[in-house]
Amino acid sequence: xxxxxxxxxxxxxxxxxxxxxxxxxxxxxxxxxxxxxxxxxxxxxxxxxxxxxxxxxxxxxxxxxxxxxxxxxxxxxxxxxxxxxxxxxxxxxxxxxxxxxxxxxxxxxxxxxxxxxxxxxxxxxxxxxxxxxxxxxxxxxxxxxxxxxxxxxxxxxxxxxxxxxxxxxxxxxxxxxxxxxxxxxxxxxxxxxxx
Amino acid sequence: xxxxxxxxxxxxxxxxxxxxxxxxxxxxxxxxxxxxxxxxxxxxxxxxxxxxxxxxxxxxxxxxxxxxxxxxxxxxxxxxxxxxxxxxxxxxxxxxxxxxxxxxxxxxxxxxxxxxxxxxxxxxxxxxxxxxxxxxxxxxxxxxxxxxxxxxxxxxxxxxxxxxxxxxxxxxxxxxxxxxxxxxxxxxxxxxxxx
DNA sequence: GTCTATAAGATGATAGAC
DNA sequence: GTCTATCATCTTATAGAC
Numbered sequence: 001x002x003x004x005x006x007x008x009x010x011x012x013x014x015x016x017x018x019x020x021x022x023x024x025x026x027x028x029x030x031x032x033x034x035x036x037x038x039x040x041x042x043x044x045x046x047x048x049x050x051x052x053x054x055x056x057x058x059x060x061x062x063x064x065x066x067x068x069x070x071x072x073x074x075x076x077x078x079x080x081x082x083x084x085x086x087x088x089x090x091x092x093x094x095x096x097x098x099x100x101x102x103x104x105x106x107x108x109x110x111x112x113x114x115x116x117x118x119x120x121x122x123x124x125x126x127x128x129x130x131x132x133x134x135x136x137x138x139x140x141x142x143x144x145x146x147x148x149x150x151x152x153x154x155x156x157x158x159x160x161x162x163x164x165x166x167x168x169x170x171x172x173x174x175x176x177x178x179x180x181x182x183x184x185x186x187x188x189x190x191x192x193x194x195x
Numbered sequence: 196x197x198x199x200x201x202x203x204x205x206x207x208x209x210x211x212x213x214x215x216x217x218x219x220x221x222x223x224x225x226x227x228x229x230x231x232x233x234x235x236x237x238x239x240x241x242x243x244x245x246x247x248x249x250x251x252x253x254x255x256x257x258x259x260x261x262x263x264x265x266x267x268x269x270x271x272x273x274x275x276x277x278x279x280x281x282x283x284x285x286x287x288x289x290x291x292x293x294x295x296x297x298x299x300x301x302x303x304x305x306x307x308x309x310x311x312x313x314x315x316x317x318x319x320x321x322x323x324x325x326x327x328x329x330x331x332x333x334x335x336x337x338x339x340x341x342x343x344x345x346x347x348x349x350x351x352x353x354x355x356x357x358x359x360x361x362x363x364x365x366x367x368x369x370x371x372x373x374x375x376x377x378x379x380x381x382x383x384x385x386x387x388x389x390x
Numbered sequence: 391g392t393c394t395a396t397a398a399g400a401t402g403a404t405a406g407a408c
Numbered sequence: 409g410t411c412t413a414t415c416a417t418c419t420t421a422t423a424g425a426c
Contacts, residue, residue: 024309025307026221026310032420033419041392043419049391052421103306106369107365107366111365114221128370132370163366164355164362167357168358170361171323171357173308174322183354187352205409227403237410237412238401239403248401394424398419402416406412407412
């Protein structure tokens with residue numbers, strides 16, 4: 001239990017900074033030196049907490065997946081219906097992008113996956129699998145309750161929504177057009193609503 | 196005019212290899228050494244053709260944009276209707292991904308844009324702007340001819356399709372699930388068809 | 391837990407010979 | 409156009425002192 005204002009451990013701070021750097025520059029474009037400079041310590045000290053860069057990557061993704069699972073659990077249990085859950089899901093991505101046009105951590109790493117340590121790549125894979133499963137479940141419930149209408153399998157529909165959100169971040173960045181996100185997720189979700 | 200079997204110039208070969216490497220690993224994960232090894236020459240020789248890595252990036256993106264424009268021009272002029280044009284557009288991306296699960300060059304660079312030389316980033320931006328414009332035009336024609344139905348602006352709809360395709364590539368890669376693409380673009384295009 | 395010192399290797403880049 | 413030689417810099421990582 002962490003009380004308000006308590007100073008973060010070096011371990012946690014390293015993960016925080018690494019996450020921000022990866023979401024904005026990518027795994028291959030941040031270094032132990034970047035972390036060391038921001039923290040005001042030496043790179044050797046980073047290696048004390050994370051022996052290799054791959055170890056840091058794995059730890060970061062484990063934390064990221066756990067936090068994301070918690071967000072999904074909260075959305076699933078806060079009383080909203082399926083339509084509202086999808087909107088809240090999309091809002092998670094919108095919120096991330098609003099911060100300095102940051103990508104989803106796994107969106108970035110998905111693009112870079114070929115040049116990533118295998119253990120890190122495996123964590124990325126798990127993130128998408130879990131997310132797809134959760135979304136497919138929401139879509140299935142929504143369809144059964146006749147709140148949502150779509151053709152094809154819930155899994156394909158889940159994939160479309162994830163791809164749309166991840167892609168929207170990538171393209172919005174590529175175009176350096178921050179309002180890009182605005183209409184898009186909304187447009188898509190509107191179409192899912194049963195008439 | 197290049198006759199069949201004519202040997203590629205070193206200049207062109209460099210661009211070819213660089214493109215493949217960026218589409219599979221990213222701009223920050225390929226080096227002049229990678230190019231040199233594949234070509235059987237030294238890195239100094241690469242610098243003769245492209246003084247800096249940024250120069251190489253800009254030249255590559257100019258060529259990529261030009262080729263992409265030609266593909267779009269062909270699609271616009273080969274007699275198909277709007278629905279067929281959208282399908283052919285999506286097929287361009289599907290084809291790219293089928294080759295060793297490569298990303299769209301600008302999808303990859305869009306993700307990496309924050310750590311890219313400014314001149315390179317500017318080329319990425321142009322790619323997306325041009326593509327969006329072309330797609331919006333096709334969508335507008337299709338709607339006018341009552342072949343396509345959608346709500347919202349053609350531009351938003353164009354963005355959705357681009358985001359969906361770019362995102363699908365990123366996520367399919369992240370999941371190392373090559374069949375991911377299969378249903379998705381198809382599902383989306385089906386929904387666009389006027390009843 | 392953090393430091394200094396150090397290592398081995400990669401990277402983008404240049405000068406000048408052939 | 410390609411080479412050798414060389415450069416400064418960065419990068420991940422380790423050993424051992426404090």
